Amino acid sequence: MRRFLLTVFLLVSLVVLGAGGWGLWWVYQPLRLSAPTVELSIEAGTLPRGVAQAVKDAGVDVHPELLYLWFRVSGQDRAIKAGSYELEQGITPHKLLAKLARGEETLRAVTLVEGWNFRQVRAVLLKEEVLKPDTKGLADDALMNLLGRPGQHPEGRFFPDTYTYARGTSDVAVLKRALRAMDKRLATAWAQRSPEAAVKTPDEALILASIIEKETGKAADRTMVAAVFNNRLRVGMPLQTDPTVIYGMGAAFDGNLRKKDLQTDTPWNTYLRAGLPPTPIAMPGKSSLLAAVQPAPSKALYFVGRGDGTSQFSASLEEHNRAVNKYQRGQ
Template identity: 45%
Template structure:
């Protein structure tokens, strides 16, 4: 009898040792075995809101990343991570282990999507890009800038020019309003910073006027080396009481009536944005200005030029007098002179 008991004890010890060896093997695989091979493309797995580690481990096994869900479940209970994973999309990098993925889920290092707001866009362009982004949760009615400003808590403000062009990163499920609120606040902050550091003696009475001028500069040139120079032209015209006479404001005022070809009759069409026949700045911005245009608006380059015309190569020819400007217009524009720009 004693011999049988001894044999059973040995068997039990061997069984426990075997089980321990199996557990250790599984634990070692969690720490060192890659979920996908190092030469594969990264893959995405989503943890739905309210999902448990048990369900996540089961999904990993179902998709072939794990041989079985139980080692990861056991490991997470041991480490205390079982109830600490966060919902969201997670990128499984080539060569990543299960333990590394679990740590990413615990820290909430979710996939970040991107949307780039482009300098010079209109608010309609912006709303179109937001509405078509598949990772954003859509809560706004389409093509309704007024509804956007209402949602942001500023229904009295015109929406044009209020959102800072930058690349914004966000997790899937972010609402359109949340993203646009970030861009709105970023523009407010950038404008405050530039206004506080503005040059002295500007013919601008408020940050709002600086934003309007910056939007015009943004539409007039895409060249970094010209922004402050163009700002200088507009600043001198404002100081002398000259009309700005800038095509982009006219085009903005025409709206859907503009067919891509600006004609003489358009320059005589009265809208609040026609700076050929109205004094001063237009009533609102006409586009989304970037930081460089904001800076140029409040730091205009000194000089004497009062006119400029496109040179057909992406830049402009600047002139001090109307006579010189009209010569430049005849040289660089095929449709003849319009007089002042």
């Protein structure tokens, strides 16, 4: 009897050891996927057994109960985080659990481009298929209320940059990040304001920076463009900048700016109105923000494009007219 029990014990031990050895081997073996990459979405509150089933449903050839057992045995079953994940060929049960426990979600990215207006920002956010469109259909003022900025005009208030987000993230979250980023960039630039800068408040700096952004063909010209507008503001000379007129026209602008447009009054027509317009006209980048508060030391009051993206700057109307004849009329 004793020999029989010993034999049974040995057989059970061998089975357990064999199962343990197979299990150790299995967790390091690549799982078969239904495609080169499959997307796995785990909702908040999903229990480990449900996670295992979700992995199977996503297109991974695995027995859910076996995967669930691995989650439990590892001791990390409660560490699994909700989110969106990309699983690629070659992933093993060990790597899968590590990814889920660390919360290594698949991140998407959206880029807000320097010089864009808020209408363009909203349009690109709506095109992001996995971004939750919570601002869709909201008027701009309602959107700004939602962002905690009631009464603030949205134009120029968002910093142009690339923002990453996970599937299902609200577009409100992306806008809040861009809003905070612009607050920080503007404050940093304002702290470096030159005594020669004509702008008197951070908001004025933001407005001027947006004009500089739209008027600059080459980055190297930014501080000189800033100098022209700075000098005009100081002497009370109208800014006379086309991008502000175009902005004031809104959707009516068809790509061609005509003389009658320059003569049509809007709050943004800097040919007819002195000083800065009431709001920014686009999103300025870091360089334009700095240029607005640190204009180049120059007496220039005019500039004209040379045709290669750069500008010719002049201190007098006579010099400017000669530059216009040379670069615009070929005379």
